[in-house]
Amino acid sequence: xxxxxxxxxxxxxxxxxxxxxxxxxxxxxxxxxxxxxxxxxxxxxxxxxxxxxxxxxxxxxxxxxxxxxxxxxxxxxxxxxxxxxxxxxxxxxxxxxxxxxxxxxxxxxxxxxxxxxxxxxxxxxxxxxxxxxxxxxxxxxxxxxxxxxxxxxxxxxxxxxxxxxxxxxxxxxxxxxxxxxxxxxxxxxxxxxxxxxxxxxxxxxxxxxxxxxxxxxxxxxxxx
Amino acid sequence: xxxxxxxxxxxxxxxxxxxxxxxxxxxxxxxxxxxxxxxxxxxxxxxxxxxxxxxxxxxxxxxxxxxxxxxxxxxxxxxxxxxxxxxxxxxxxxxxxxxxxxxxxxxxxxxxxxxxxxxxxxxxxxxxxxxxxxxxxxxxxxxxxxxxxxxxxxxxxxxxxxxxxxxxxxxxxxxxxxxxxxxxxxxxxxxxxxxxxxxxxxxxxxxxxxxxxxxxxxxxxxxxxxxxxxxxxxxxxxxxxxxxxxxxxxxxxxxxxxxxxxxxxxxxxxxxxxxxxxxxxxxxxxxxxxxxxxxxxxxxxx
Amino acid sequence: xxxxxxxxxxxxxxxxxxxxxxxxxxxxxxxxxxxxxxxxxxxxxxxxxxxxxxxxxxxxxxxxxxxxxxxxxxxxxxxxxxxxxxxxxxxxxxxxxxxxxxxxxxxxxxxxxxxxxxxxxxxxxxxxxxxxxxxxxxxxxxxxxxxxxxxxxxxxxxxxxxxxxxxxxxxxxxxxxxxxxxxxxxxxxxxxxxxxxxxxxxxxxxxxxxxxxxxxxxxxxxxxxxxxxxxxxxxxxxxxxxxxxxxxxxxxxxxxxxxxxxxxxxxxxxxxxxxxxxxxx
Numbered sequence: 001x002x003x004x005x006x007x008x009x010x011x012x013x014x015x016x017x018x019x020x021x022x023x024x025x026x027x028x029x030x031x032x033x034x035x036x037x038x039x040x041x042x043x044x045x046x047x048x049x050x051x052x053x054x055x056x057x058x059x060x061x062x063x064x065x066x067x068x069x070x071x072x073x074x075x076x077x078x079x080x081x082x083x084x085x086x087x088x089x090x091x092x093x094x095x096x097x098x099x100x101x102x103x104x105x106x107x108x109x110x111x112x113x114x115x116x117x118x119x120x121x122x123x124x125x126x127x128x129x130x131x132x133x134x135x136x137x138x139x140x141x142x143x144x145x146x147x148x149x150x151x152x153x154x155x156x157x158x159x160x161x162x163x164x165x166x167x168x169x170x171x172x173x174x175x176x177x178x179x180x181x182x183x184x185x186x187x188x189x190x191x192x193x194x195x196x197x198x199x200x201x202x203x204x205x206x207x208x209x210x211x212x213x214x215x216x217x218x219x220x221x222x223x224x
Numbered sequence: 225x226x227x228x229x230x231x232x233x234x235x236x237x238x239x240x241x242x243x244x245x246x247x248x249x250x251x252x253x254x255x256x257x258x259x260x261x262x263x264x265x266x267x268x269x270x271x272x273x274x275x276x277x278x279x280x281x282x283x284x285x286x287x288x289x290x291x292x293x294x295x296x297x298x299x300x301x302x303x304x305x306x307x308x309x310x311x312x313x314x315x316x317x318x319x320x321x322x323x324x325x326x327x328x329x330x331x332x333x334x335x336x337x338x339x340x341x342x343x344x345x346x347x348x349x350x351x352x353x354x355x356x357x358x359x360x361x362x363x364x365x366x367x368x369x370x371x372x373x374x375x376x377x378x379x380x381x382x383x384x385x386x387x388x389x390x391x392x393x394x395x396x397x398x399x400x401x402x403x404x405x406x407x408x409x410x411x412x413x414x415x416x417x418x419x420x421x422x423x424x425x426x427x428x429x430x431x432x433x434x435x436x437x438x439x440x441x442x443x444x445x446x447x448x449x450x451x452x453x454x455x456x457x458x459x460x461x462x463x464x465x466x467x468x469x470x471x472x473x474x475x476x477x478x479x480x481x482x483x484x485x486x487x488x489x490x491x492x493x494x495x496x497x498x499x500x501x502x503x504x505x506x507x508x509x510x511x512x513x514x515x516x517x518x519x520x521x522x523x524x525x526x
Numbered sequence: 527x528x529x530x531x532x533x534x535x536x537x538x539x540x541x542x543x544x545x546x547x548x549x550x551x552x553x554x555x556x557x558x559x560x561x562x563x564x565x566x567x568x569x570x571x572x573x574x575x576x577x578x579x580x581x582x583x584x585x586x587x588x589x590x591x592x593x594x595x596x597x598x599x600x601x602x603x604x605x606x607x608x609x610x611x612x613x614x615x616x617x618x619x620x621x622x623x624x625x626x627x628x629x630x631x632x633x634x635x636x637x638x639x640x641x642x643x644x645x646x647x648x649x650x651x652x653x654x655x656x657x658x659x660x661x662x663x664x665x666x667x668x669x670x671x672x673x674x675x676x677x678x679x680x681x682x683x684x685x686x687x688x689x690x691x692x693x694x695x696x697x698x699x700x701x702x703x704x705x706x707x708x709x710x711x712x713x714x715x716x717x718x719x720x721x722x723x724x725x726x727x728x729x730x731x732x733x734x735x736x737x738x739x740x741x742x743x744x745x746x747x748x749x750x751x752x753x754x755x756x757x758x759x760x761x762x763x764x765x766x767x768x769x770x771x772x773x774x775x776x777x778x779x780x781x782x783x784x785x786x787x788x789x790x791x792x793x794x795x796x797x798x799x800x801x802x803x804x805x806x807x
Contacts, residue, residue, distance in 0.1 A: 045230050045237070048245045052252065062429065062476035064436035067448065067469050074708055078717040079462060080262045089677070089701040117229070125229060135230050135237075143229060164338035171440045173682065173702045178340050182441065185348045186618075195345040199337050206336045266715045272736060281584035357628045358619045440704060443616050452705045453582055456575035459736040461711040 004188050008180065016180035017201050023094075023166040023176060024205075027101035028159055034102055035109025040139070042114055053110065060107040065168045068104050072096040073172040090175070097169035101162065108158045116151030117143060149220045156213030160206045177201060263462075273460040277467050282454060290450030291471065297363060297438065297446065298431045301370035306424070308371065309378025314408060316383055327379075334376035340437050343369030347442045362445070366438030370431055377430075381423050385416035385501050418490065423501045425483035429476045436472075447471065568605045570596045571615030571623055571632035571756075575705060578730020578788050579635055588612050590730065592753075594784040595652055595775065596633040599755065602771030603630075603764075617683065621645045624758045631768060632756040635727060638805055647761065648754030649768035652781075654797040654806055657686050657748035658725035660732060660741050662713065667720055670694035670746055677701060679709035679718040686722045689749065706731060714740065724751050729794035743794065750806045769802050 005013055042053035060068070073096050076082040084095035120143050128142040167178035181198045185191055233241060263269050276282040315327035334342075347365035350356055356364060389412060397407040439449035451468045455461040490500045572592050573580035579590040593612070600610050615623050615634050623629050624646050631649070638648045661667045667676065673695035680687030682702045691698050701718050703709045710731050712718045721728065725743055732741045755772070757764050775781045776799040785796050800806070 043229050044244075045233060046241050046244045046248065048248050048252075052248070058477070058480075059473055062433075062473045062480065063469050064433035064448070064472055066433075066436040066440050067465070067472065070440065070704070071465060071469070074465060074703075074711065075462060078712050078715045079266050079268055080259070087699065089699055129231055139229060160336075164336075167338040167340040168437065170340070171437075171704070178338065178344065178441075181341060182344050185344060191345070191348050191352060195341075198341055199333075202338060202341065203333065203336045207332075276584070281586075285582065285584050285586050351622065355626065357626065358615070358623055443619065445614070452707065453574045455707040456577060456705065457581055457584055459707065459710070459734055461705075461708050 001190070001193065004184070004190065008184065011175040011180055013180065013197070016175060016177045017205070019094075019174065019176040020163070020166050020201075020205065023097060023101065023169060023174070024159075024163045027098045027105060027166070028162055030098060030102035031105035031109050031158075031162070032155075035106035036113060038106055038110035039113035039117065042110060043117055045135075057107045057110055060104055061111075063104075065100070065104050065165055066171055069097060069100040069168050069171050072100040072103075090173075093169075093172050093174050097166075097172060097174045101165060101169070105158060105162050105165070108161070109155065112151045112154035112158055113147060115154070116147035119150045120146050146222050149217075149222050152213055152217035152220060156210060156217065159213070160209055163206050163209065164202065268462050273458070273463040276454075276458045276460070277463070282458070286450045286454035286457075287447065287468070287471070290445060290447040291475075293363070293444065293450075294432060294435045294446040297366045297370065297435045297444070298428065300363075300367045301374060301431050302424075302428055304367070305371045305374040305378055308375040310382050310413075311379075312375065313379035313382030313386070314413075316379065317386060319404070331376045331379045334372050335380075337373070339369050339373040339434050340441060342372050343438055343442060345369075359445070362438065362442055365442055366435060366444045366446075369438070370434055373434075374427060374431055377427060378424070381420055381427065381501065382416065385420040385423070386412050388419055388501055389415055419501050421490065422483045422487035425479055425486060429479045429483075432476060432479070433472070566605075567609050567611050568600055568603070569611050569613050569629045570600060571620065571629040571634055572596060572612050573616070573634045574614045575707065576635065576727055576730055577734050579727060580633075581730075582614075589788075591653070591726070591784055591788040592633040592635065594788065595755070595772075595781075596631075598775050598780055598784070599631070599633070599768050599771040602774060603767055620756060624756055627758060630757070631764065633753075634756075635724060635751075636754055636756050637724075637751040638754040642756075645759060646756045647759050647765050648756055649765050650754040650772055650802060651752035651800045651805060652755065652772050652775075653726065653753040654800045655724040655726040655751040655753060656746070656797075657689065657722060657751065658728055658746050659744040659748075660710075660713065660721040660728040661719065661744055662716075663740055663742050665719065665742070667744060669744075670748060673698040673720060675699070676720065677718040679703055679712050679721045680723060681706055681709065684723060686724075686749075690722055694748070710737065710741075720744075722748075725794065726751075726753075726789065726796075729789050733789070733794075745795070752800065752805045773802055 011019060038053050038056060041049040042057070044050060044053075072082075073093065076099070077084075077092060077096055082096075082099075083092055084099065086092035086095055124142055124146065125138055128138040133141065166176060169176055170179040170182065173179070177198055181194060184194050188194060230237075260269075312327045312331055315323050316331060318324045318327075343365055346368035347361065350361045350365055350368075354361070354364075386408075393411055393415065394407055397411040402410065435444070435446050436448045438444035439446040443449065447468055451464045455464045458464070487500055572588065572590075574582040574588075576590065576592075580588065580592040581590050583589050596612075597607055597610065601607070613623070613629050615629065615632050620632050620634065620636060621642065624632060633652075635655075636642075636648070637655075638651060642648075659667065659670070659673075667673065670690055671694050673690060674697040676695075676698060678687055678690060678695075678698045679701045680703075682704055687698075687700050687702070691700065701709075701712065703712065706721070706723065706727065709718065709721045713721050714737075728741075728743055731737060732743065755768050757768065775784075781799050789796055
């Protein structure tokens with residue numbers, strides 16, 4: 001029943017899901033960094049930065065990820081020469097996909113963090129300022145540790161969405177799960193079986209994330 | 225201006241802010257210049273590439289029919305997913321374990337699977353086992369994928385909407401002797417639907433964005449794929465890409481603004497219970513608030 | 527009251543978006559041009575995005591060699607130009623569209639292969655094309671082996687690029703794009719060094735107004751592509767009529783005119799009109 005799986009070696013089933021995991025983890029880290037920076041801009045006292053952060057989030061959130069991913073290849077790589085240090089197009093596609101996923105997901109990370117910051121009571125910051133902490137100290141030592149705890153739940157949702165969104169990388173030929181599924185489903189007779197295999201794969205990838213991070217967010221929730 | 229993060233700036237902070245503004249502005253200018261320079265060097269700024277968009281054929285022949293297909297798929301998906309989601313959302317709130325369990329499983333299953341996989345599967349299934357023309361098949365496959373995923377998401381919206389209502393509502397209903405079914409139908413659901421409206425409109429943004437997947441991966445003739453036809457005729461892939469991205473931004477911006485306008489209206493309204501479910505609430509949709517289990521999925525707009 | 531208004535506005539918006547788009551849906555009839563002549567319409571499958579072969583023009587009409595052949599054949603079958611309804615048949619959708627009878631026949635750079643002959647019948651061939659390379663006008667790529675270490679663009683799902691890598695240049699770096707116009711854009715920007723597919727398709731792009739003089743064909747005959755007109759398996763009546771029409775098109779010089787009209791500007795040296803039923807391997 002599973003014989004056909006051995007016909008696929010570029011990528012193999014496991015290889016394709018491994019690619020999905022790599023895309024998820026790397027873009028997850030990247031969007032956490034870029035999203036935090038964006039959130040910092042959106043709450044900064046500098047109006048220009050606030051404006052940029054707001055504009056970025058509102059523009060990126062309203063563009064389909066598909067458009068962004070294809071644009072990384074067609075626009076960034078071709079026109080702007082952002083080849084991510086790769087000459088091989090397979091490697092380049094992989095890195096560009098991460099770039100696109102980071103750019104897109106960061107907007108949602110930013111919003112999650114910003115709403116987390118907004119849950120920190122004003123008194124916390126006032127106390128921090130009263131003992132003479134600077135802006136960056138207040139942010140680093142008082143606000144963000146509390147905010148990050150309350151954003152674990154929303155961030156877990158973003159991470160799960162990101163896991164599923166990595167499938168869009170198939171649009172620029174990154175050999176991940178959806179890419180392989182499309183190839184298999186068009187060439188094999190066992191459509192239902194293939195569908196079930198890939199569905200199962202994603203349940204396995206997303207369910208633990210939801211459970212673990214959900215448990216964590218409950219445990220770390222700031223009691224007020 | 226004072227916020228949780230900083231106080232009204234003093235003279236030193238003001239100076240620093242000005243400095244930061246200048247530096248940041250310089251960086252932005254540099255970025256814009258880099259974009260301009262690269263586009264110019266690759267001859268992407270030539271008027272001939274952009275001119276078609278100032279004339280009607282580009283719109284009437286390619287983009288508008290594509291946009292119509294995008295909106296058709298999105299509207300169909302929403303109209304079908306909403307009642308389906310309501311049924312599953314209410315079922316998940318049932319007092320009976322045998323109703324609650326299966327519906328929760330179905331909801332979590334479809335929230336865990338990428339919408340692209342659902343579309344690919346539906347497309348292939350319709351190709352093999354149904355008798356549709358190519359156009360019908362592509363539309364139905366896109367709508368099927370969107371419905372399965374979004375019904376699961378909307379089920380959670382409905383559930384959250386009902387749970388967001390003050391407990392007094394159902395208690396009062398029970399006190400005047402309404403049955404469970406009546407309480408849900410007459411008291412809770414109408415209020416919840418109103419409270420959910422902003423979240424539903426926001427979900428429409430997600431649906432519109434996801435139609436683009438159908439265009440690229442299964443050839444549905446929506447906006448993004450009619451762009452390819454346009455680019456073949458005018459020879460302007462980059463320019464057409466930028467224009468299509470702008471169309472998406474404008475369209476979704478209108479929807480998003482409508483959602484937040486709606487939310488403000490509802491929040492201000494004296495008649496309601498004050499329970500309103502915005503897109504942001506959906507992002508934070510978590511078991512602590514809704515009493516469910518942590519499942520697998522983003523509630524909100526991603 | 528305010529509450530009412532807000533929800534009414536939401537409902538109105540939904541209804542509006544529905545009614546506004548309801549007319550956008552495709553028409554459900556799938557007659558596929560049954561019968562012949564009379565007031566009937568005939569549905570013909572073509573490509574929409576290949577200049578020189580099948581292109582949807584900005585004014586909504588269609589142009590290209592495939593379109594001209596299809597129009598000529600339809601006329602011989604008893605349909606005037608205004609009775610033709612062109613339908614887009616993308617590469618993966620062609621067999622199914624014929625099998626279901628959505629279209630009467632397909633003229634869409636449809637190479638005759640043994641694999642495809644299992645599910646559809648082919649009239650023709652009506653054009654002999656070859657896989658070739660499109661390069662920049664000042665490029666020094668003259669042979670397929672020059673592609674080693676170079677960047678080569680092709681379209682997702684196409685076998686052309688794989689052929690080049692398997693047979694000529696194993697070290698070619700493959701870029702897969704969603705369409706040929708994207709490949710052309712990459713070629714123009716220098717991100718890729720060559721684009722490979724049938725020379726007829728390449729010639730069509732190269733002779734487009736906006737690209738004139740920028741590209742040239744390498745003139746390699748890397749394969750033989752016999753373009754046929756696909757008809758439903760077993761529809762011998764239509765098949766024979768189309769073959770007769772194609773023969774007439776060649777003998778009446780209408781074929782030469784169509785080649786000249788569509789490929790002329792590209793400096794594309796076409797093969798002479800193929801003999802019906804003779805497939806060049």
